[in-house]
Amino acid sequence: xxxxxxxxxxxxxxxxxxxxxxxxxxxxxxxxxxxxxxxxxxxxxxxxxxxxxxxxxxxxxxxxxxxxxxxxxxxxxxxxxxxxxxxxxxxxxxxxxxxxxxxxxxxxxxxxxxxxxxxxxxxxxxxxxxx
Amino acid sequence: xxxxxxxxxxxxxxxxxxxxxxxxxxxxxxxxxxxxxxxxxxxxxxxxxxxxxxxxxxxxxxxxxxxxxxxxxxxxxxxxxxxxxxxxxxxxxxxxxxxxxxxxxxxxxxxxxxxxxxxxxxxxxxxxxxxxxxxxxxxxxxxxxxxxxxxxxxxxxxxxxxxxxxxxxxxxxxxxxxxxxxxxxxxxxxxxxxxxxxxxxxxxxxxxxxxxxxxxxxxxxxxxxxxxxxxxxxxxxxxxxxxxxxxxxxxxxxxxxxxxxxxxxxxxxxxxxxxxxxxxxxxxxxxxxxx
Numbered sequence: 448x449x450x451x452x453x454x455x456x457x458x459x460x461x462x463x464x465x466x467x468x469x470x471x472x473x474x475x476x477x478x479x480x481x482x483x484x485x486x487x488x489x490x491x492x493x494x495x496x497x498x499x500x501x502x503x504x505x506x507x508x509x510x511x512x513x514x515x516x517x518x519x520x521x522x523x524x525x526x527x528x529x530x531x532x533x534x535x536x537x538x539x540x541x542x543x544x545x546x547x548x549x550x551x552x553x554x555x556x557x558x559x560x561x562x563x564x565x566x567x568x569x570x571x572x573x574x575x576x577x578x
Numbered sequence: 579x580x581x582x583x584x585x586x587x588x589x590x591x592x593x594x595x596x597x598x599x600x601x602x603x604x605x606x607x608x609x610x611x612x613x614x615x616x617x618x619x620x621x622x623x624x625x626x627x628x629x630x631x632x633x634x635x636x637x638x639x640x641x642x643x644x645x646x647x648x649x650x651x652x653x654x655x656x657x658x659x660x661x662x663x664x665x666x667x668x669x670x671x672x673x674x675x676x677x678x679x680x681x682x683x684x685x686x687x688x689x690x691x692x693x694x695x696x697x698x699x700x701x702x703x704x705x706x707x708x709x710x711x712x713x714x715x716x717x718x719x720x721x722x723x724x725x726x727x728x729x730x731x732x733x734x735x736x737x738x739x740x741x742x743x744x745x746x747x748x749x750x751x752x753x754x755x756x757x758x759x760x761x762x763x764x765x766x767x768x769x770x771x772x773x774x775x776x777x778x779x780x781x782x783x784x785x786x787x788x789x790x791x792x793x794x795x796x797x798x799x800x801x802x803x804x805x806x807x808x809x810x811x812x813x814x815x816x817x818x819x820x821x822x823x824x825x826x827x828x829x830x831x832x833x834x835x836x837x838x839x840x841x842x843x844x845x846x847x848x849x850x851x852x853x854x855x856x857x858x859x860x861x862x863x864x865x866x867x868x869x
Contacts, residue, residue: 470845471654471657471658473713473845474657474658474661475653475657476796477661477675477848477851477852478657478660478661478664478675478677478678478851479657479677479678480677481675481677481815481851481852481854482674482675482676482677482851482854483598483674483675483676483677483680483854483855484676484677484680485595485676485680485691487595487679487680487681487682488681488682488683488687489592489639489640489643489679489681489682489683490640491640491643491644491647491678491679491681
């Protein structure tokens with residue numbers, strides 16, 4: 448099969464390439480959402496798994512960005528870690544973090560708010576929580 | 579017909595299905611282990627074969643499979659191993675990958691699947707022959723797009739087009755009006771940015787779709803700004819002639835640049851997960867500009 452190739456636009460250089468090995472997100476996107484689906488003999492309910500993987504994909508794709516924005520629910524989600532969470536300690540840390548953010552905002556600097564937030568030690572991560 | 583390396587059929591067994599291929603030489607799968615640590619084998623019936631693994635039913639009941647797939651670490655291990663087996667099968671010839679998790683009780687049940695849908699699966703394998711799946715992701719910065727291709731009013735203008743900072747001080751009404759005009763301009767610019775970002779993705783997809791045998795577009799993965807590249811404007815899979823994969827990747831980069839994207843990632847070659855349902859299952863690519 449032959450196709451006409453349009454000439455590359457002269458106004459812009461070719462974009463830099465980012466060769467990467469198959470990322471987990473790309474694999475999950477395919478093995479969970481694509482491919483042949485047949486009933487089989489054993490019915491596996493994928494609804495809960497879909498919920499988890501949606502969160503997992505967001506997690507893998509933007510952990511740093513999310514943490515920068517103060518999103519780190521996976522460090523507190525009991526379904527992703529074994530054992531019970533110390534809610535009192537968690538509340539205290541959240542209050543400290545809010546206080547630090549508000550202090551940073553009053554000072555008028557966004558970057559200062561981020562530094563204040565990172566000064567609050569995150570709770571210890573359980574072995575089962577996702578990376 | 580039984581594969582010579584297959585374990586003896588027992589009354590209580592569980593078969594994990596990875597993919598469907600033509601019946602033929604699967605010697606390349608010898609020694610490969612699957613998600614349950616078992617031997618990968620080809621289960622043949624007529625012109626087709628299913629790439630399968632016998633797993634321990636005591637460890638892979640419905641509840642146990644669901645439990646494993648619900649654990650992030652196990653899900654990753656199973657997903658990667660399943661994919662590795664599919665890749666190995668695809669290296670030997672046209673392959674229809676299966677989604678997680680397809681399990682049968684006996685070999686005969688799997689052969690029944692191959693026999694019932696023989697014509698359909700043969701048709702799909704023929705369509706995939708000599709072709710490969712390629713993934714394209716692209717990002718654009720809405721602010722840059724508005725600056726370079728937009729028609730919205732600049733956000734720093736007040737009523738009448740004068741710079742907002744030059745509004746007469748002291749009058750509460752005038753400063754309020756200036757603020758409102760500025761806010762409206764900002765909102766207009768944001769909406770314009772979203773519209774242009776969607777159009778950027780649509781343009782790239784349309785260009786690549788014209789060249790590919792088939793195309794499948796996923797919804798954008800994450801609409802929040804992501805680092806310096808902006809928002810994801812395209813996340814799609816294209817079925818292309820294997821011999822033209824490199825040229826397709828080059829053209830994708832050029833198309834993305836021409837449409838105003840700042841970053842494009844080409845992944846692949848992939849086994850044809852996105853096209854395993856065959857040519858008749860595809861819908862026309864939707865424009866996302868209206869969403």
